[in-house]
Amino acid sequence: MSKKMIASIIIVCNTMMAGFPVYAATNNSSSDISMSQSVKMNRLAGKTKYETAKAISEYYCSGKVDHVILATGNNFADGISASVLAHTKEAPILLVNSTVENSQDAFDYIRQHLDPSGTVYIIGGVGIIGDEFETELNELGFAQIVRIAGLDRYDTSYRIAESLHTTTGSSVVISSGEDYSDALSISSFAANKDWPILLSPAKELPEQLRNYLRELKPAKVFVTGGEVLISNNIISEISDLLPGASIERLMGQSRFDTNVIIAKTFATNPATVYLANGYGFADALAGSTVAAQKGEPIIMVDPSIPTLPKATAGYFENFCANNLSPDLVAFGGSGVVSDEIMANSKRLISGAVKGTSIYSIADLNQTVTQNESYSLPTTVPAKLYNSDTENLPVQWNPQTIDTSKVGTTVYTGVINGFANTIKLNLTVREPLPIAQYTTYFDPGLANRTENIRLAAKALDGKLLAPGERFSFNKSVGERTAEAGYKEALIIEGNSFTPGLGGGVCQVSSTLYNAVILAGLQIIERHRHTLPISYVPPGQDATVAYPELDFKFRNNTAASILIRSFVGDNSLTFKLYKK
Structure with missing residues (x-):
């Protein structure tokens, strides 16, 4: 290829980097009007991780490329070391699925942008990316295919490193092969400087990595992550292998802390900050080619919350303190880097808010029992922009509490420094x-239903003091026409016959069963002479004024409240301690 053609491709690619939005989503809400307008926002995304990788590749270069890299989108292990190779070859990283048929986004990019004499680098063995991919590429006219694969993920990272032809005395990165976040956090910086990323188990360096380090003799070794992922034993191994090398561990308390420590180490003044899902590898892997061009940070966010991790918020705040206003580019759709996360990042970078500013205070919902003592809270939990929670003093209106009435009362609260009421x-x-x-x-038996309602109403709200005796007949009174009772079937002897107050025995029997469940002392109870259907056999309590009564005693130390509820076809008694 001529130098003129190469220069043309570079110009096209750099032009694309300067301002070709594949998918842009900028939040210009009214709350952002006072922000520095120099912080621009962009989003590179598709409907799937494979579409997103293609979108990122289009952003990286929409012209012709000489190389592309294929990595699986289903597992991080092989691909996370490929960022350095991608930068060295000026190649986008395209993600593929398990079959050619389901990987058309990658093949579409290859058809449109890969030079016919260009090379496709396949990362991983045929168990990861099958032979059918090579067959498809050959049928499309691409003959230059290089597969880089080892016996396992560690061997693959070693073979990728070997292909870089790194100069003796350079720096290298050692990252965990069991987790992707730390390797991806340093990927753009390592790629920009052509430092190999070597994957290691937690406890011991693989032999091929030992041999590689002996031969390369790096002057500096960066170890990413804490001791759980890369043990101190590995640090000792490296020291023994490279007695003259400087070893620096980059680690924090969480993946987000480590991510920011790495960013602060290598990118104190970035022109662009890239945001990616901290709990997924695909978007950050594809995006590492873009971030590596100028050695800029990929900042991990938690997609489950709209605020930023504490370390991240502090990193963004420092930009404003140093009069810096890097642009923001999100890798992936709003489901992984939400519009709110982008807006909050912009607010922190521009100085519109601080990490300790109040982001939100949720409304409170409290439930208490009638007549229960309750005091309004003196503080409420506030979510800050740095994802911390702080309890802040609150003033309520009204300030008096009345729990004597059943229902819901709304109190409004004011917090100093927070514009919204809660x-x-x-x-x-x-x-x-x-x-x-x-x-x-x-309920079709109208007279009987009315009698039930009258008797139940007479008992509703009755309060028995400790030790007090209850009489059904005394409480309900004589069942007379003057009292409103009607004729309905009653039991007399061994037959059903019309009589005033038919149905009242269902009231006494229902109450009897509630009293039994409450463990109260039964003093008098009579059974019907014929079976009845509304309670199980033997659980009835018949009454007949004034001869047959149902009596019990409140044998507890608390007062007992009787409540009755008559529905369309049901009668319920509830007993409460007061």
């Missing part, structure tokens, strides 16, 4: 009953 929805509910029992009746 709400506390205080719901007062009836106390849970110590016992309840329900029976059912035929």
Whole structure:
């Protein structure tokens, strides 16, 4: 290829880097008006991780390329060391699925952009990316195919490193082969400087990596991650192998902390900050080619929350403190890097908010039992932009509490330094009953239903003091026409016959069963002379004024409240301790 043609390709690619938005989503909400307008936002995304990788590759270069790299989108192990190779070859990283048929986004890019004499680098063995991919590439006219694969992920990273022809005395990176976040955090910096990324198990260096380090004799070794991922034993091994080398461990308390420590080590003044899902590898891997061009950071975010990890918020705040305003580019759709995360990142970078500024305060919902003592909270938890939670003092209106009435009262709260008011929805509910029992009746029997309603109403709200005795007949009274009772079937002897107050025995029997469940002392109870259907056999309590009564005693140390509820076809008694 002529130098003129190469220069043309570089110009096209750099032009694309300067401002070709494959998929842009900028949040220009009213709250951002006061922000520095120099912080631009862009998003590189597709509907799937494979589409996103293609979108990133289009952004990387929409012209012709001489090389592309294929890595699986289903597993991180082989691909995370390929960022350095991609930068060296000026090649985008395309992600493929398990079959050619499901990898058309990658093949579309190759058809449109790979020079016919160009090379496709396949990362991983045929168990990861099958032979059918090579067959498809050959049928498309691409003959230059190089597969880089080892016996395992560690061997593959070693073989990628070998292909780089790194100069003796250079730096290298040692990252865990069991997790992707630390390797991807350093990938753009290592790629920019052509430092190989070698994967290692936690406890001991593989032999091929030992041999590689002996031969390369790097002057500096960066170890990413804590001791759980890369043990101190490996640090000792490296020291023994390279007695003259400087070894620096880059680690934090979490993947996000480590990510920021790496970014602060290598990118104090970036022109662009790239945001990616901290709990997924695909978008960051594909995006590492873009970030590596100028050695700029890929910052990991937690897609489950709209705020930034504490270390990340601090990193962004420092830009404003140093009069820096890097642009923001998200790798992936709003499901992994939300518009709110991008907007909050911009707010922190531009100085519109600080990490310790209040992001949100959720409304509160409290439920108490009727007449229960309750005090309004003096503080409420506030979510900060750095994802911390701080309890802040609050002033409520109204300030008085009344739990004597069942229902919901809304209190509004004011917090100093927070523009929005918050709400506390205080719901007062009836106390849970110590016992309840329900029976059912035929509402089509109008007279009987009315008698049930009258007797149940007479008992509703009755309060028994400790030791007090209850009499059904005394509480309900004589069942007379003057009292509103109607004729319905009653049991007299061994037959059913019409009589005033038919149905009242269902009320006494229902109450009896609730009293039994509450463990109260039964003083008097009579059974019907014929079977009845609304309670199980033997669990009835018949009454007939004034001869037959149902009596019990409140043998507890608390007052007992009787509540009755009559539905369309049901009768329920609930007993409460007061």
